[in-house]
Amino acid sequence: MFVESKTISLLAPEIILMLGATVLFLLGAFRAGRAQLVATLIAYAGAAVALACYGSPWNTESTLSGPLVIDPMSLGLRWIALLAGFIFTLAGSRRDVELAAEFQGTLMLVICGAMLTASANELVLLFLGLELISIPTYVLLFLGRRDRASAEATMKYFYLSLLASALLLYGFAFLYGISGTTVIVGSGKVQGIREAFLNQDSTALTSSLFKLSPIALVLITAGFGFKLAAAPFQFYAPDVYQGTTNANTGVLAVIPKLAGVAGFLRLALLVIPGTAVADKAFAWQLPLILAVLTMTIGNVCALWQKDIRRLLAYSSIAHGGYLLIGLAVGAASMSSGSHQAAGGAGGMLFYVLVYALATMGSLCTLAYLGSPRRELSGVEELAGLARSQPLAAATLAIFMFSLTGIPPLAGFWGKLTLFGSAIQLSAANQTSNTSLSLWFVGLAIVAALNAAIGAAYYLRIIGVMYFQSPGSPAPAAGGRLALVGGVFCALLVIGSGMFPAQIVGLSLRAEHKLVEHAPSVSPPPLGEGRGEGLPITPLVTAR
């Protein structure tokens, strides 16, 4: 199959970023100083303009072109990735840092990988996109610092990440074997993995292959679960985050989460109808149990952390657990034969935006508070920050409130949509499927308890900043632009908290476009009508 020129034109932002990274690596050889920051910002601006040409995610229709899919979800996630790239560029913008150009160029490759992952409709492209995130991330970790802790963190992350990639690849191999294609969603006469799972023919020679689909689901969940720092792959996060710089921690906490959410939604949700043939409950019990384990481990272990990056690592694990609630809800709805994700996928998309804004903002602010020689790391180093750095303290407080889920901020709406989708699913199945209903009520209760535990350690940080007498003042030498990035994120958190209807509406639309059955492919022969899905009303009505 030849690649059409239309497909290439749909990759313009990624191509611009790739060229930008090449230029930066060249500039790095000449100690270009200010020129490299300008080149970086031009590359991001160019990519943003190219992305804007594809139209607003609010009214995009789903189109397939070669291995790419352009739909509201892919456009939205690409915008988030670009924003993350811009913010982390600001966080690492000090010119006198050794290897600054290499940092920026490598970061640009990571962003490019995240954007490819968001729009991949092909197993190969999805895997290559994920590796384009992983491999430069190893280099980023390696560039950050050159001390013992950093070397150890890089080593730990590298081997665990490779193992996760291998599990994912093994899962992909089973998917390919079962469906006989690498295309995820087919169109026209081309059958994709989705159609192969929906239109299972029990008389075909290869029908026994579908017995392998639970294995594929487990392997894929493990591989993407690593990206979300979900149990049982959560233990690397605290060590790795502690051993690297604040800006790198931000990249590690945000970008793989975006990729993991994209992968889960694009692929895992589609495998579920196939898995449901063998055992209906398995497909949603797996993410549900992982969600409960992940958020409980994250929140409980965060309580006694003294290192701020370690604390944020456990917080990132806990948020990975909340994200899995959305997957469990979507899986339960999909495995019951309806072609709807019951608000779970939309909640996941909205939550990952909320989480990304707060996390990258707080790490950007922490990067500002440290200096290239000495990173800020202990929670007690923040003592009295309200007096010495009032603006930085206020932005950090906003992020902590948002991560806790205090009402006027974005984090509250994120938790509300996710937990609400679990409760709605449970209410809709109260009579038809009592055990499912009970499971999801239990999930919502555990999630609410976890949010309460989480408040304890987020509020402790605010208490240290505002109510403790200052020790030695923070160096605050990370560059003014890093503070600008933090304040920008804080404004976005407040803005999306004040006007959540637009964004929640967009994420529910993205979910609808994601799970809708492509009309050009023959309808499923099984007696599962498309119209009889669960009656789900969005919590915040879209306009």
Next chain:
Amino acid sequence: MNPFTEPITVSHYLIAGAVLFVTGAVCMATKRNALGVLMGIELVLNGANLNFVAFGSKFLRKETLGLDGDLIALFVIVLAAAEAAVALAIALNFYNNHATIDVDQADELKG
């Protein structure tokens, strides 16, 4: 069933792939030398590769799948090479800091 007279089928390749995968995973879990762990990675990736090639085989189903499986295997081989290059840099950096590549020495970060 006599294993010496039965024809080799796709499932035999799948079993070989699974054995490779598990061997690699065990190797990653038990080796202390960083380069030994890297060899485990190669085994794991090649186990997955063998699966891709076996599933793409024309003996599995009536219609042929073309070269998809083989091409994925090629992509993965290239990726494994890129990862090995980074792995060597990381191992060298670790050696500079710890004067050993025994991964059990990476035990300072905890809590």
